[in-house]
Amino acid sequence: MAQTVTAGDDRTEGAATTPALPDEPGPRSWSRAFGDLRQGWKQRPLWGYLGWQDIKQRYRRSVLGPLWISVTMAVVATAMxxxxxxxFGEDIATFLPYVAxxxxxxxxxxxxxxxxxxxFIANEGLIRFLPAPLSLHIYRLVWRQSLFFVHNLVVWVVLVVIFPQPLSWTLLLAIPxxxxxxxxxAWISVLTGIVATRFRDIPPIIGSLSQLLFFMTPIVWQYDTLLKNPAVAERARIAELNPVMHFVEILRQPMLGQEIAWRHWYIAGAITVVGIAVALVCLRNYRSRVAYWV
Known part of the structure; x- marks a missing residue:
């Protein structure tokens, strides 16, 4: 005779009260997006090594090696x-460090x-066949550019020694x-990198715009000098619509001992917050599609 299972049967009661496992977060989730950033950061030895190798590979078999970075920077800065x-009739003792x-x-x-x-386009092979977080490639890029910056910093040190600048405690502001x-x-690389994998016209467009942006940014011309000219002072203020200008000024002013214009810091900080938010949304929604787009 078949055994009747009652409501008090241990097996039935245990099965009914077993909690369900939580659902796995989908591809479009904040946990996966922030998890990607955390996993990429944990792999610091890997992208740190790869970033340094990128520089060594570029100058392999050359006599000066990575010193060519500083030499090129010095030649261009001196010539310009x-x-x-x-x-412009500027004093070379102040203008040359300004341009450099x-x-x-x-x-x-x-x-x-x-x-x-x-x-992401340049790392197509790694993205397709190596199970690694996307942020690893972002960290690698920013680290490589930081190494370039440190190499070029030698030129600034030499010019400051040759042409002493009125440096003060504000030089510490160069760190933040x-x-x-x-x-x-980082957020620009995330945002443009993801968009460019979907729309391949983006890189050449950005390349063209960056050339225009160079001449719109006070690098080889002085913004303060234009403001002192009553004939062009009002029109010169249009330059502040260029976001790159504010990021250049927050670093150049302390490095040259100039008076700190805090409005540049406020604008740069606002751009940073908004940019990071937009990049995080883009990473959350489309990071899972990058492997299919590249």
Missing amino acids: GILYGAL TGLLIWYFISGCILEGSEV AFLLLVLNG
């Missing part, structure tokens, strides 16, 4: 400083923008200013 200094510092900062910003738009640049380089 002397040329534009003569055209502006180029130092611009190289970092443009490197993050240009390489950021192709960061550079960290702000790093954060912006």
Whole structure:
């Protein structure tokens, strides 16, 4: 005779009260997005090594090696400083460090923008066949650009020694200013990198716009000088619509001992917060599709 199972049967009661396992978060979830960032950060030895190897590979078998980074920067800064200094009638002792510092900062910003738009496209093979977080490639890019910045910093040190600047305690502000640049380089790389994998016209468009942005940014011309000219002062204020200008100024002013204009910090901080928020939303919604788009 078949055994009747009652309501008090242990097996039935246990099965009925067993809690259900929580659902696995979907591909579009904040937990996966932040998990990607955490996993990428934990792999610091890997992307740190790869970033350094990128530089060594670029200058392999050359006599000077990575020192070519500083040599190129010094030649360009000296040539542009002397040329534009003569055209604008500027004192070379102040104008040459001004141009060199502006180029130092611009190289970092443009490197993050240009390489950021192709960061996932350039790593197509690794993304498809290596199970690694997407943020690893972002960290690698920003680390590589930071190494370039440190190499080029030698040029600034030499110019400050040759042409002493009125440096003060405000030089310490260069540290948080550079960290702000790093954060912006990261979110720009995430945002443009993801969009560019879907729309391949983005990298050449960004390349063209970056050339225009260089001349719109006070690197080889002085914004304060234009403000002192009553004939063009009002029109010169249009330059503040250029967001790159504010990031250049928050770092260049302490590095040259200039008076700190705090409005640049406020604007740069606001751009950073908004940019990070937009990049995180993009990472949350589309990170799972990058492997199919590349």
